[in-house]
Amino acid sequence: MAVLVIADRDGDTVRDTTHKTVTAALKLSGDVDVLVIGQGSRAAADAAAKIARVRKVLLAESDALSHQLAEAVEATVLALADGYDAVLAPATTDGKNYMPRIAAKLDVAPISDIVEVVSNDTFTRPIYAGNALETIQTADAKKVITVRPTAFDAAGEGGSASVEAVAGADAGKAAFVSEEMVKSDRPELGAAKIVVSGGRALGSAEEFHAVMDPLADKLGAAVGASRAAVDAGYAPNDYQVGQTGKVVAPGLYIAIGISGAIQHLAGMKDSKIIVAINKDPDAPIFQVADFGWVADYKTAVPELMTALG
Amino acid sequence: MKVLVPVKRVIDYNVKARVKADQTGVDLANVKMSMNPFDEIAVEEAVRLKEGKEHHAAGTADEIVVVSIGVQQAQETIRTALAMGADRGLLIQSDTDLEPLAVAKLLKAVVDEEKPDLILMGKQSIDGDNNAVGQMLAALLDWPQATFAGKLVIEGGKATVTREVDGGLQTLAATLPAVVTVDLRLNTPRYASLPNIMKAKKKEIAMKAVADYGVDTAPRLTVQKVTEPPKRSAGVKVTDAADLVAKLKTAGVL
Numbered sequence: 001m002a003v004l005v006i007a008d009r010d011g012d013t014v015r016d017t018t019h020k021t022v023t024a025a026l027k028l029s030g031d032v033d034v035l036v037i038g039q040g041s042r043a044a045a046d047a048a049a050k051i052a053r054v055r056k057v058l059l060a061e062s063d064a065l066s067h068q069l070a071e072a073v074e075a076t077v078l079a080l081a082d083g084y085d086a087v088l089a090p091a092t093t094d095g096k097n098y099m100p101r102i103a104a105k106l107d108v109a110p111i112s113d114i115v116e117v118v119s120n121d122t123f124t125r126p127i128y129a130g131n132a133l134e135t136i137q138t139a140d141a142k143k144v145i146t147v148r149p150t151a152f153d154a155a156g157e158g159g160s161a162s163v164e165a166v167a168g169a170d171a172g173k174a175a176f177v178s179e180e181m182v183k184s185d186r187p188e189l190g191a192a193k194i195v196v197s198g199g200r201a202l203g204s205a206e207e208f209h210a211v212m213d214p215l216a217d218k219l220g221a222a223v224g225a226s227r228a229a230v231d232a233g234y235a236p237n238d239y240q241v242g243q244t245g246k247v248v249a250p251g252l253y254i255a256i257g258i259s260g261a262i263q264h265l266a267g268m269k270d271s272k273i274i275v276a277i278n279k280d281p282d283a284p285i286f287q288v289a290d291f292g293w294v295a296d297y298k299t300a301v302p303e304l305m306t307a308l309g
Numbered sequence: 310m311k312v313l314v315p316v317k318r319v320i321d322y323n324v325k326a327r328v329k330a331d332q333t334g335v336d337l338a339n340v341k342m343s344m345n346p347f348d349e350i351a352v353e354e355a356v357r358l359k360e361g362k363e364h365h366a367a368g369t370a371d372e373i374v375v376v377s378i379g380v381q382q383a384q385e386t387i388r389t390a391l392a393m394g395a396d397r398g399l400l401i402q403s404d405t406d407l408e409p410l411a412v413a414k415l416l417k418a419v420v421d422e423e424k425p426d427l428i429l430m431g432k433q434s435i436d437g438d439n440n441a442v443g444q445m446l447a448a449l450l451d452w453p454q455a456t457f458a459g460k461l462v463i464e465g466g467k468a469t470v471t472r473e474v475d476g477g478l479q480t481l482a483a484t485l486p487a488v489v490t491v492d493l494r495l496n497t498p499r500y501a502s503l504p505n506i507m508k509a510k511k512k513e514i515a516m517k518a519v520a521d522y523g524v525d526t527a528p529r530l531t532v533q534k535v536t537e538p539p540k541r542s543a544g545v546k547v548t549d550a551a552d553l554v555a556k557l558k559t560a561g562v563l
């Protein structure tokens with residue numbers, strides 16, 4: 001049984017979501033290859049080749065792949081699929097975008113967002129906003145799976161796999177127009193050890209940044225937000241933590257002015273330590289918080305800044 | 310332009326799902342059910358395409374067909390979409406919950422009959438959290454897809470879609486016919502007015518059975534068990550910052 005992992009490329013390297021997906025893949029097979037896609041990805045492929053226990057890195061280059069266009073990724077992977085019993089990708093927005101497409105073409109049931117590999121054909125995944133975990137067995141010979149990165153440890157470095165070029169498909173009937181990426185020097189939400197998240201209580205974009213940014217900088221943290229804060233335009237869409245946003249599991253998660261709706265909890269309840277600052281003592285967030293502070297954030301956050309020194 | 314909107318009847322988003330004691334699934338008896346919230350957003354956008362609301366030219370859409378695959382009561386879900394402004398409905402009855410692959414195959418059969426120019430659907434159903442059917446349908450049809458839409462512009466035979474992705478926003482132009490799956494920020498769905506609810510009662514809902522489509526809907530997955538995730542319990546309250554910082558240091562996270 002051989003497994004293909006589609007890498008999550010980040011410029012000249014690959015994100016640790018790739019390493020975590022490799023860990024999940026190694027539970028299925030010792031023969032794990034990594035596919036790195038996108039024009040000018042040679043350096044990223046070399047980085048992937050250093051992941052411990054990876055057998056081989058495949059490098060597929062085309063402009064369409066640089067933008068992760070689903071039709072191009074699908075065609076590229078389909079051309080390789082014969083050689084593999086399973087294809088895995090991290091459950092990022094890219095993985096979620098192209099993996100079901102690949103599954104449909106292979107006539108297999110995709111398995112989304114696994115948090116555990118029980119055996120070769122059996123996996124556990126959250127459903128109902130994480131209020132239940134289902135363990136499912138697939139009858140498909142080929143498996144197409146997305147992996148929740150926070151549920152797996154990152155594979156180490158120290159590998160020396162070879163890099164082999166494969167054909168990269170061109171764009172299909174959807175063309176890239178433009179992108180607007182949020183620039184930040186802070187750690188990425190999914191990878192940060194500390195996350196500070198703000199909710200509707202912050203009241204405006206100016207206030208959100210005035211309160212959250214200095215705290216994040218002091219803690220070396222990433223900034224997240226509730227849906228309400230994103231919908232209201234206080235924070236970019238990419239900050240949303242939850243059932244339908246990002247899933248995070250940092251060592252420390254600090255929720256500020258967030259009520260704790262189930263959809264929000266779905267994205268952060270696996271954090272090691274949860275702190276909640278909320279002026280309503282009955283806010284549901286306190287039911288999952290290790291440390292709850294019933295306070296107005298307007299006084300609590302400055303106090304916290306001082307106490308952190 | 311004809312728009313097809315697949316809608317699913319799911320547990321209401323305000324209800325906390327409870328796992329059955331025998332671990333066979335989630336208890337849905339006497340639980341409030343509603344239209345999947347993302348599908349409401351898809352219906353709303355289709356209606357705006359017809360009305361010419363926001364940046365859409367009036368009459369961009371001229372017919373909106375809503376389809377649901379599910380139990381008899383999914384008629385109510387379709388009726389809700391009709392009250393929001395969709396023109397007619399189709400229920401493909403199924404007493405078992407079908408997997409995304411089977412749903413996508415049935416929807417493909419519907420598309421082959423209806424020949425829509427655009428399929429607008431939710432990015433994810435909030436029960437199974439699969440986030441799969443739209444992409445699978447696009448693949449089976451060999452149509453382009455634009456998922457997680459936060460903005461949609463229909464112009465010159467193309468759907469220009471701004472997508473909510475990790476890291477920010479990506480804009481794609483997909484040649485119609487295409488599948489667009491919608492995200493939370495696309496619009497805020499309307500509440501149907503009483504007159505529109507009354508009007509919707511007269512709109513047609515065609516009834517079909519899964520068998521009418523002759524597609525393979527055999528399950529590929531067996532649910533071995535459904536369990537409750539480990540519970541977190543409430544910890545302690547702190548009353549000042551010094552106390553909190555001390556506790557975080559003890560916990561080893563600072």
Ligand SMILES: Cc1cc2nc3c(=O)[nH]c(=O)nc-3n(C[C@H](O)[C@H](O)[C@H](O)COP(=O)(O)OP(=O)(O)OC[C@H]3O[C@@H](n4cnc5c(N)ncnc54)[C@H](O)[C@@H]3O)c2cc1C
Nearest residue numbers: 199200201226227228242243244257259263264279280297
């Ligand atoms: C389909 C669907 C998907 C969703 N997906 C997500 C998701 O992925 N992520 C997500 O977060 N939500 C999601 N939601 C939304 C979710 O249901 C809640 O509406 C949202 O999380 C609420 O955000 P909030 O806690 O910031 O706002 P609110 O619920 O309004 O809470 C604000 C909190 O701030 C407190 N507060 C007010 N003023 C102060 C102050 N001065 N100091 C301290 N505290 C104060 C209040 O006591 C309150 O508890 C989804 C909903 C649906 C229907």
Ligand SMILES: Nc1ncnc2c1ncn2[C@@H]1O[C@H](COP(=O)(O)O)[C@@H](O)[C@H]1O
Nearest residue numbers: 315316378430431433434439440441442
């Ligand atoms: N049984 C169904 N009937 C109609 N549409 C469905 C059904 N299941 C899923 N869908 C559509 O597919 C989208 C994505 O669902 P899923 O892939 O299950 O998360 C939903 O938002 C609906 O638009």
